[in-house]
Amino acid sequence: MSHRQEQEAVATLTGGLADREAWSAQGQCSIERALAVVGTRSALLVMREAYYGTRRFDDFAKRIGISEAVAALRLRELVHAGLLERHPYREPGQRTRDEYVLTAMGRDLLPAVLALMRWGDHYLTGPSGGPLVLTHAGCGSPVEVAVRCESGHDVPLNEIGIAPSPAAVPSAPRVPTGDVV
């Protein structure tokens, strides 16, 4: 069943994973877990609006173009999942309101959303690209999403190796949440 498949797969499965009859990514896969949280259209669009700076309930609903019922539901879920936090605030002379602000967890999803956006720019729009251009505020160059390794090499997509996590091995250097910004 797996004759020429390995050659042309994007990633290379190693360390016992190569026998695809022997395992399934089902259940514990991080992609599935992520999709359980932000796997709906409206959830990702809520995050998009949050990145653009939207904080208030009505604005989310209006700017995304979803009903208030859906906005309420989605915001509640995202707060519960930890991507957003809800807290009261008050503008001078106004009553207290609730606003929804990004947490570190929510901010760190941005690369995934950006990657999706860049892909859409490239393949799903006309030759002019997408409607928005993202630039590095420091230098003005366009922003891109790159796959690379921690040694700093750019990693071509066909040079990715996948191995089972060394769960039994003493913990590799792990960034303790929240400093990536």
Add this chain to the structure above:
Amino acid sequence: MSHRQEQEAVATLTGGLADREAWSAQGQCSIERALAVVGTRSALLVMREAYYGTRRFDDFAKRIGISEAVAALRLRELVHAGLLERHPYREPGQRTRDEYVLTAMGRDLLPAVLALMRWGDHYLTGPSGGPLVLTHAGCGSPVEVAVRCESGHDVPLNEIGIAPSPAAVPSAPRVPTGDVV
């Protein structure tokens, strides 16, 4: 309605976008377009399997854990959208079959899927991280997804500037001399 919002937004809206009452990302947004293609759980999981090297109909259904009806539907959609190609092949001594292989368009979605996976590893699993480790085949270091600019700088998430694309905005704000920000 936009008082203190700009300060704490992740990205900075520029070039006329700052007035959020005046525009909406609705409709032309590349994120929305991308979601129209891979916005379902099963679509992204099909892509995941394709990255792992899966090519055959039954294997997609079995390894993802979706019904064959859904697999058939999703594969047809992804072929139609251009992420996969279907072509016949035959193993020696076997009858001809169809296989589904990634196109460039499909391969280029990998960074988005990887970013999602890394995020899931980080925030949705225990301290040991996700079940799979991705490494650069060349050097063995773990793979990560980075946001950076074309000049090569790493771009902290709060240093992203967003401007209307000079080509794609029909009315309103002109940004004449290249990139402002």
Add this chain to the structure above:
DNA sequence: GTCCTGACTATGTCAAACCAGAGCCAGGCG
């Protein structure tokens, strides 16, 4: 007080996503 606005909640409906199980067709094998 009454009004008005922002932030929701409630109700009822429709479509899409998914599942389980049965059926169907092509073609190599015995």
Add this chain to the structure above:
DNA sequence: CGCCTGGCTCTGGTTTGACATAGTCAGGAC
């Protein structure tokens, strides 16, 4: 020739996502 396997399609049903409309509730403005 009939069997079996791979690769689907069909039927029928549930769950989830979304919409539109209407209602509630708190609290500053008047």
